[in-house]
Amino acid sequence: MSIPLDTTGSLPTMQDYASENACTWCDGCGDYGIWTAVKRALVELQIHPWQTLLCFDVGCHGNMSDKIDGYRFHGLHGRVIPFAAGAKLARMDMPVLAFGGDGASFSEGVGHLVHAIRSNYPIVFLLHNNGNYGLTTGQASALTKQGVRMNASPNGIPEATLPSMDFIFSLQPTFVARTFSGDIPQMTRVIKQAIGHRGFAFVDILQACPTYNKFATHEYLLAHCREVKNHDSSDFNRARQLAIDTSDSIATGVLYQNVTIPNFYERLRSREGRETRLVDEVTPYDIGGLMGRLV
Numbered sequence: 001m002s003i004p005l006d007t008t009g010s011l012p013t014m015q016d017y018a019s020e021n022a023c024t025w026c027d028g029c030g031d032y033g034i035w036t037a038v039k040r041a042l043v044e045l046q047i048h049p050w051q052t053l054l055c056f057d058v059g060c061h062g063n064m065s066d067k068i069d070g071y072r073f074h075g076l077h078g079r080v081i082p083f084a085a086g087a088k089l090a091r092m093d094m095p096v097l098a099f100g101g102d103g104a105s106f107s108e109g110v111g112h113l114v115h116a117i118r119s120n121y122p123i124v125f126l127l128h129n130n131g132n133y134g135l136t137t138g139q140a141s142a143l144t145k146q147g148v149r150m151n152a153s154p155n156g157i158p159e160a161t162l163p164s165m166d167f168i169f170s171l172q173p174t175f176v177a178r179t180f181s182g183d184i185p186q187m188t189r190v191i192k193q194a195i196g197h198r199g200f201a202f203v204d205i206l207q208a209c210p211t212y213n214k215f216a217t218h219e220y221l222l223a224h225c226r227e228v229k230n231h232d233s234s235d236f237n238r239a240r241q242l243a244i245d246t247s248d249s250i251a252t253g254v255l256y257q258n259v260t261i262p263n264f265y266e267r268l269r270s271r272e273g274r275e276t277r278l279v280d281e282v283t284p285y286d287i288g289g290l291m292g293r294l295v
């Protein structure tokens with residue numbers, strides 16, 4: 001992990017990430033826990049708010065964008081990954097975290113997720129997986145449990161639930177973790193390891209949404225989530241099996257990590273031997289003449 005040079009001589013604190021804006025999440029929302037764990041992870045890694053970029057998609061989680069201090073971006077629905085990846089490639093010295101919901105990430109944004117894994121972009125992707133579109137008042141997402149009644153589908157959703165973890169593993173990821181919004185210490189550990197990963201780090205955070213998700217509640221997740229013990233996270237097949245088999249319990253923790261595969265930037269022949277950052281190489285061009293010929 002590299003971070004911009006710090007000459008302040010001070011260590012970051014949780015207060016550095018505090019915002020004056022009041023949180024508007026519902027009581028008991030898992031976003032509170034995730035918000036806390038993200039700040040803790042950054043502080044424990046000694047990353048100041050000005051040393052990282054936090055990119056948010058649209059959704060309840062996206063409201064975190066003005067509830068935390070630092071450099072932040074709040075983009076269009078399903079489009080957070082391309083922005084985060086582009087920013088990271090321009091500033092390889094800066095950790096970039098992208099946040100997305102299950103609705104956007106597994107519907108209109110799913111193409112970006114596929115190509116982020118395929119490209120092994122060196123960013124962290126935190127999936128706020130609450131099993132529905134919470135911001136628009138509880139419609140079914142691709143990850144909502146089949147048959148469950150949701151707003152706009154009062155007879156139960158007819159579509160099959162997308163097997164998200166099997167899908168992710170089918171794309172040959174280099175980092176997959178799963179954690180739960182009620183376990184702040186575990187989320188903190190997982191996010192720290194994800195930030196240190198060489199390529200694309202996919203972190204599935206099972207998030208309680210007490211207002212609309214009645215099938216995977218905080219209590220359900222508390223009773224079913226089990227941190228993996230003595231697990232060899234380099235064992236792809238075992239990790240995939242742990243990820244998809246949730247019949248008895250839900251395996252959490254870092255399930256898979258492969259540090260041998262170069263990330264997208266490292267594969268760019270045009271960057272070989274270059275010490276400068278892409279952002280330093282941006283050159284202003286006077287396009288006045290060109291524009292003049294067009295009018």
Ligand code: SF4
Pocket residue numbers: 024025026028029030031060130134135208209210211212
């Ligand atoms: Fe949280 Fe659900 Fe309320 Fe959104 S609708 S703020 S996800 S509890």
Ligand code: MG
Pocket residue numbers: 059101102103128129130131132133134141
């Ligand atoms: Mg959601």
